[in-house]
Amino acid sequence: MLKTEERDPESPLNEQGQLQTELSKLGFLDGEILADQPRLLESISQVTYQSGEVIYHGGEGSHLLFLVRQGRLKLISHLPNGRSRIVRLHKRGSLIGMEGLMGDEHEHTAIAIDEVAIYKIPHHIFQQWKEDEPRLYNRLLEHWHEYLNYADTWITEFSTGSVKGRVARLLRFLADFESETGPHVVELLTTDEMAEILGVTAESVSRVIAEFKRESVLDPIENNSESLFTCDLETLEQLSRE
Incomplete structure (x- = not known):
């Protein structure tokens, strides 16, 4: 069963089959692979954030990955001069908080731009993949590589020129x-x-x-x-x- 936190009472997905379909639509592995991962499906919880709410703070440790089900969010870096800079935008299908897999604290603060629904996935599932399911763990590393490429594009496109x-x-x-x-x-x-x-x-x-x-x-x-x-x-x- 999908675990839904108290702040999200609607619980739109409450069966593993529905969750499996939704995760597949989001591009987070395909349905055939997900069908063989009951522990993953059982461990996922969902929470909804309203516009302006903080999803997590920069500098915090985390044992979770965050998969965006719907809505838009921004990652913010707080500069030494007291100003803030939006360093990334994310939408449906984005997987964020991956630095926590490497044992690092969150690099940025994540804030909802509009209503955002998030799937929270515990790290221990992926750590187990590293030992038992190297093929799936490599898929996760591909997500990480795409994220880093996105960061490079962001810096190049929006930090230079008139x-x-x-x-x-x-x-x-x-x-x-x-x-x-x-x-x-x-x-x-x-x-x-x-x-x-x-x-x-x-x-x-x-x-x-x-x-x-x-x-x-x-x-x-x-x-x-x-x-x-x-x-x-x-x-x-x-x-x-x-």
């Missing part, structure tokens, strides 16, 4: 990040969040976004969320080279 170029690259990233909305639709973060990703001021981001709206690089979607816009990907591609 403010306009950085904002354009971020909008292209967000359009791809929210793949369920379609390739030409972007769900904007707040200007503060975008500034924390790009390492610039919120005022600078706000000016660029306003310019993009005036020039119809971003167009609001009628009768929808204030944060949803269609975007001109071709123009953003050109601007991203600045």
Whole structure:
């Protein structure tokens, strides 16, 4: 049975078969492999966090991995000057907290952007894989490798160039990040969040976004969320080279 923590009373998945199907959809191993892992399925718990809630703090130790079932979250690094920087965004299917497998503390603080449902998976399951299921453990290391590649891309894309170029690259990233909305639709973060990703001021981001709206690089979607816009990907591609 799926263990659901008290803060998530709805318990949308309460049978191993349902859980197995959901994990397979999330890309966390395939159904055939999961069917042979009853201890894994029995050990998983689920918790839901509301927007702004902390999932875990940087500097904390952990015995869990976190698999995102739904929603978006951000990883934040607190700088010596007192400011914070968003160093990663994660969505449905992301596996985070993997540094704990190496015995390290959480490197960053994880915070929900909107309502986020998380599967919590104990480390001891994966430690056992290292001894008994090296094939599965290697799959886990592949997730870790993808995570590190993602980190490198993040640094390269959002830490260099003009403010306009950085904002354009971020909008292209967000359009791809929210793949369920379609390739030409972007769900904007707040200007503060975008500034924390790009390492610039919120005022600078706000000016660029306003310019993009005036020039119809971003167009609001009628009768929808204030944060949803269609975007001109071709123009953003050109601007991203600045």
